Amino acid sequence: MKQQSVEHHELSKSLSNRHLQLIAIGGAIGTGLFMGSGKTISLAGPSIIFIYMIIGLMVFFVMRALGELLLSNLNYKSFIDFSTDLIGPWAGYFVGWTYWLCWITIGIADLSAIINYLQFFNGGHPFSPGESALICVASIFFIMGLNLVTVKLFGEMEFWFALIKIIAIVVLIAVGLWMIFTGFTSPTGELASFTHLWANGGFFPTGSTGFLAGFQIAIFAFVGVELVGTTAAETRDPERNLPKAVNSIPVRIIIFYVFALVIVMSVTPWDKINPSVSPFVNLFTHAGIAAAAIIMNLVVLSSVMSSMNSGVFSTSRMLFGLSREGQGPKLFGKLSPRLVPANALYFSAFCLLGGAALQYFVPNTIEAFTLATTLSTILFICVWLIIIWSYINYYKTRPELHQQSKFKLPGGLVTCWVVIIFFIGMIYVLSLEPDTLKALKVSPIWFLILLIGYFFFKPKKISKD
Template sequence: MTVTSTPEPDDQHLQRNLSNRHIQLIAIGGAIGTGLFMGSGKTISLAGPSIIFVYMIIGFMLFFVMRAMGELLLSNLNYKSFIDFSADLLGPWAGYFTGWTYWFCWVVTGIADVVAIAAYTQFWFPDLPQWIPALSCVALLLSLNLVTVKMFGEMEFWFALIKIVAILGLVATGLYMVITGFQSPSGSTAQLANLWNDDGMFPHGLMGFFAGFQIAVFAFVGIELVGTTAAEAKDPERTLPRAINSIPIRIIVFYVLALIAIMAVTPWRDVVPGKSPFVELFVLAGLPAAASIINFVVLTSAASSANSGVFSTSRMLFGLAQEGDAPKAFEKLSRRAVPANGLFFSCACLLLGAVLIYLVPNVIEAFTLVTTVSAVLFMFVWTLILLSYLKYRSQRPALHQTSIYKMPGGRFMCYVCLVFFAAILVLLSLEADTRSALVVTPIWFLLLAVTYQFVRSKRQPRAAMDR
């Protein structure tokens, strides 16, 4: 009798259970974040109609970062995420810094999402304490992510689908209002001329234009999420290129057209910085029922982003534990091949969002503080992806020559993107509300540098014994 071996329940391998439709919608959902729905009101008030160019420039740059990541991930299918290729190409320190920073990125982003969810529930329940929906959201996401990775894929599929339908509906509604010359209760007429007839496209000058970059950068965090799904994608050589190549179309449809629709119907000076312009557009148009639906959409968007954070942080902890950079407890998988310990730990950290709401009652102030920290940390991760690509080009030219998915622009675009990120840091130092967050961020890297020395000292004796 032939005995076939079956994997143990705690088999230390992530399962490739994410299909093409999961990967495509995860990629789209990652590119439509809370920053667009919650933060675009503030960016419009800062930059006016020129915010359209801000989103286009950031999207253009990040497309090349994603192409660099795509070529690296497909150059070696043993790479499970960008932690692996950064550690392989730049050294163990890079894997340690990338993994833990990305984990912290999503914890901070998840806290921002929890803050946003608390704000959105105020639309229906103005008297409800804001920490209650924050706590409920974290508990729901934890329970769903503990099931299977396919459950995460299904949740993200439907979350992303809701966002896509809503934005397409908003664009179509805005177009209809412009064509029919819709008059809002405030007396303004829906027309494309609203984009330039009030002090032009740059009403606050170049400084206002530059000020729009901070929260706009945060709107794109998660665009690299498709890189953390590589280990659980059924056919990465087909699905990753398709997901990355569709980024420019997504940016034009979901950012540019949506913002044009908002500012054509609602003159930019009427956009309230502390509220979601997606909701406010329908309120001003006298459609409160539609506003309630859109509020539900932006709430699910925040939940989607938090869901992505819960998924990706648990996978980062799993990868770090496998390399000896995190406690071994995070390496253990549940019977459903899910890193449960990492999920519990990350969700516990997300509860800090409820604490932040208590300490900083002003939601938009708390949101700005958290999103700036998150944007800086994500730019660090994107920078290490580019540095890994430069190292790959110099050390492994043969792999690049045989690559089926070469990055356009190569080294030159890497340097352009690096200069762009440096310029963003300078811009963040110019505004008081973003400067404070920029000042405290180096504390995280100092903490990593100290803890890495400890981790390295533990590694060396083990390596010596192995030899």
């Protein structure tokens, strides 16, 4: 027990506010934005702007519910704690293991993105299935090595990764605005102008079908945002840091998603953007700025590595917590001399090797990316719905805590039901496209595995209590 308490102390004290703020901001800029937005633009056109705003609002409501719950009891450190308390032990087990798989599928999607970006340096030619698998294995071992270091070094690496992404987005916006206001014309004769947003079929050029189809990868761009709340809850002053972190989410969405994509589609008409290429790289390439395109490609590549780094870190800590609660193998609860849950880390890395297999059997990186992101999206929606369910129980059974709260969810139960209806509707939307329907059909297998696993670990949990 002494060793475990040291682990908790190390995690909570090693990350400074400087790390937390940059990691939180950087978390808003991930693979879903850099790579996924290209396909979303091809599906929905300029209406992608409204898609990100709608999803952003719903995710913000989830985060406000998360924030109020975490502040209602400072012993809560994550949604696993309050879902167990407010719904039952099965909910904590379900959300913990599902959240672990969420990050595994994100890691697999990141592997697809890495291969896609590296093709830029391969003359645009696709790699063979064997080469793709080798790249995946090398990436996994590299990330695993980074995660075997101390928590403080992890925070420092993520700080610089996040800073690179933020600077890249700011530079892209600045360069894009310069192109627009100076009447920049690309080598293909395209004049940079805000009129591209409505001149090529209006804001909804692909109709309602395309608009709905755009939600799948757009939702994926927001996955992991709940880490902002749980990370802030680990700081010394959660009453101040948590509301600040949550309330800054809409501003980040407007700057890093809406404003950046407005610039991208103003410089390059939406129907000229290649869905197989990051639109951020495409902006500079289409404008004929080759050197900047290379730099941006390196930036988005580092962004994906950052996402994998955070994902492997998160999954190892999730397995460690589940093991400590008696809801996972005891082996995952052991720490290395550097106070890192190494066994949990090795297991997560091993599961990521499934991404290498996926690249071998599904050599089309965009198809592999779509399959992985859809499964991740489904699982994250389940996690977010558990958070809302926990809030509903909290609202009804502990009204005195809700009344005392200084950080209430706007709209209370009405907002909860709006969010629930929206995300259930999104599950239906995933059934409309053939590629996302594949992942939707596979997802029940995970819930069956969870059900079997729960009865396997349940006796251990009972005997512990």
